[in-house]
Amino acid sequence: MPSEPPAPAPLLSARGLHKSFGDNHVLRGVDLDIAPGTVHALIGPSGSGKTTVLRSLNGLESPDAGSLRIADLELDFARPLGRRERAALHRASAMVFQQHHLFPHLTVLGNVTVGPIRVQGRPKAEATADALALLERVGLREKADAYPSSLSGGQQQRVGIVRALALQPSMLLFDEPTSSLDPELVGEVLAVMTELAGEGWTMAVVTHELRFAREVADEVSFFDEGVVVERGAPERVFGDPRHERTKRFLRRLQGPFA
Amino acid sequence: MDWQLVLDSIGPVALGGLTGTIPLTLASFSLGLVIAIGMALARISGIAWLSGLARAYISIIRGTPMLVQLFVIFYGMPQIGITLDPWPSAIIALSLNVGGYAAEIIRAAILSIPRGQWEAAAMIGMSRGQALGRIVLPQAARVSVPPLSNTFISLVKDTSLASVILVTELLRVAQRIAAPSGEFLTIYLVAAAVYWVICLVLAAGQDRLERKLDRYAV
Ligand SMILES: Nc1ncnc2c1ncn2[C@@H]1O[C@H](COP(=O)(O)OP(=O)(O)OP(=O)(O)O)[C@@H](O)[C@H]1O
Numbered sequence: 001m002p003s004e005p006p007a008p009a010p011l012l013s014a015r016g017l018h019k020s021f022g023d024n025h026v027l028r029g030v031d032l033d034i035a036p037g038t039v040h041a042l043i044g045p046s047g048s049g050k051t052t053v054l055r056s057l058n059g060l061e062s063p064d065a066g067s068l069r070i071a072d073l074e075l076d077f078a079r080p081l082g083r084r085e086r087a088a089l090h091r092a093s094a095m096v097f098q099q100h101h102l103f104p105h106l107t108v109l110g111n112v113t114v115g116p117i118r119v120q121g122r123p124k125a126e127a128t129a130d131a132l133a134l135l136e137r138v139g140l141r142e143k144a145d146a147y148p149s150s151l152s153g154g155q156q157q158r159v160g161i162v163r164a165l166a167l168q169p170s171m172l173l174f175d176e177p178t179s180s181l182d183p184e185l186v187g188e189v190l191a192v193m194t195e196l197a198g199e200g201w202t203m204a205v206v207t208h209e210l211r212f213a214r215e216v217a218d219e220v221s222f223f224d225e226g227v228v229v230e231r232g233a234p235e236r237v238f239g240d241p242r243h244e245r246t247k248r249f250l251r252r253l254q255g256p257f258a
Numbered sequence: 259m260d261w262q263l264v265l266d267s268i269g270p271v272a273l274g275g276l277t278g279t280i281p282l283t284l285a286s287f288s289l290g291l292v293i294a295i296g297m298a299l300a301r302i303s304g305i306a307w308l309s310g311l312a313r314a315y316i317s318i319i320r321g322t323p324m325l326v327q328l329f330v331i332f333y334g335m336p337q338i339g340i341t342l343d344p345w346p347s348a349i350i351a352l353s354l355n356v357g358g359y360a361a362e363i364i365r366a367a368i369l370s371i372p373r374g375q376w377e378a379a380a381m382i383g384m385s386r387g388q389a390l391g392r393i394v395l396p397q398a399a400r401v402s403v404p405p406l407s408n409t410f411i412s413l414v415k416d417t418s419l420a421s422v423i424l425v426t427e428l429l430r431v432a433q434r435i436a437a438p439s440g441e442f443l444t445i446y447l448v449a450a451a452v453y454w455v456i457c458l459v460l461a462a463g464q465d466r467l468e469r470k471l472d473r474y475a476v
């Protein structure tokens with residue numbers, strides 16, 4: 001993936017996303033712009049709507065209102081998405097889940113190739129070769145025939161990343177990809193993500209890893225109670241937060257240990 | 259015990275198992291599984307009338323004796339112009355029965371697959387049908403192997419009910435040998451032993467299948 005020169009038009013642009021679960025108004029007008037080839041970190045307290053936004057960017061959640069553009073796909077959430085629109089959205093972005101959600105009955109290779117072969121209709125030989133090359137890059141080539149249950153948490157999450165990459169999406173979505181890992185396994189996953197960022201992948205990352213956000217992200221959005229309270233370059237948001245709620249959140253997160 | 263009689267009868271009785279009980283079990287189980295998958299999907303379809311229909315079917319099958327179901331089909335249906343031979347009658351009754359019991363097993367198995375599996379399938383672009391066929395059902399199948407094996411073994415024994423509508427299976431063969439000889443105890447013990455051996459073999463098979471499927475246990 002060659003890194004593209006900074007383009008004026010964002011690759012992803014969401015406007016006015018609203019979502020309620022019953023009486024719970026979870027998203028209250030979220031705007032989000034992500035330039036191609038950049039990493040956008042979504043941070044904020046628990047329940048602020050980060051996961052809901054990310055899932056909306058993959059069609060796993062349907063906002064009640066708002067609009068979304070990814071690459072050349074344009075969607076208006078005012079009416080329910082059609083089957084084709086949803087399929088196009090699944091195609092445009094690919095998600096790495098917090099709990100990886102690998103398919104336990106398929107081998108590592110099967111997990112990675114089932115989408116390209118069965119959904120996208122790519123030739124099996126080609127999809128397999130691509131999958132093996134991707135596994136090689138994350139150091140899991142020799143695990144191709146293993147089942148997910150025999151892998152460590154960090155390996156499972158790296159397979160989750162390869163599964164997303166193999167779909168050849170326009171951008172990658174990560175929902176706290178390291179927060180269910182043992183601390184000693186976090187590094188190997190963040191290393192892969194850092195490498196992908198370096199290759200020019202466009203990424204939206206919900207994370208509590210402030211160090212990762214600071215070092216890898218190009219931009220940070222701070223969420224609170226369903227809105228983006230503050231956004232900017234990580235040095236700015238972390239170094240000089242303008243909003244009281246951002247300050248409070250960072251103080252709490254960095255706390256006495258920072 | 260008349261050991262000569264045991265030796266003489268064990269061959270025909272076992273043959274009755276081979277040509278009656280086992281084909282009847284296999285046919286009814288396969289058909290029953292198809293019915294069960296359909297009913298399980300109807301139950302979780304979210305379509306009110308469809309799941310209501312499936313629920314009623316399951317309730318009736320599980321709430322009435324199989325012998326009565328068999329009688330309704332074999333003796334009752336001819337009155338409305340549907341006359342079936344013993345074999346088809348038995349296969350229909352037994353598979354409807356398996357359908358009712360296995361539907362609940364399969365439904366529970368499908369519901370036991372975590373939501374994240376459906377979501378990951380959607381994320382890679384699968385339709386609901388594809389997600390069901392390629393991701394959820396294979397995992398549900400693994401979960402339902404133990405309870406379905408039990409259903410299968412029960413079915414082997416339930417096929418003996420077909421003897422009352424004159425299907426030539428294991429028990430019917432035993433009856434035909436026992437009646438003229440008057441040696442009921444010996445012959446029926448032979449029949450019981452043959453059933454037992456069949457079930458032992460099946461239980462061993464179940465064990466192996468489960469261990470094989472365990473390689474990807476979560
Ligand atoms: N499917 C759902 N049904 C009902 N409520 C939901 C659902 N998904 C999310 N919510 C609610 O929406 C709110 C926002 O949830 P969300 O998961 O987006 O927060 P988050 O910022 O990702 O939090 P965390 O940091 O804990 O992951 C929460 O109050 C949550 O309970």
Ligand SMILES: [Mg+2]
Binds near residue numbers: 052206
């Ligand atoms: Mg979340």
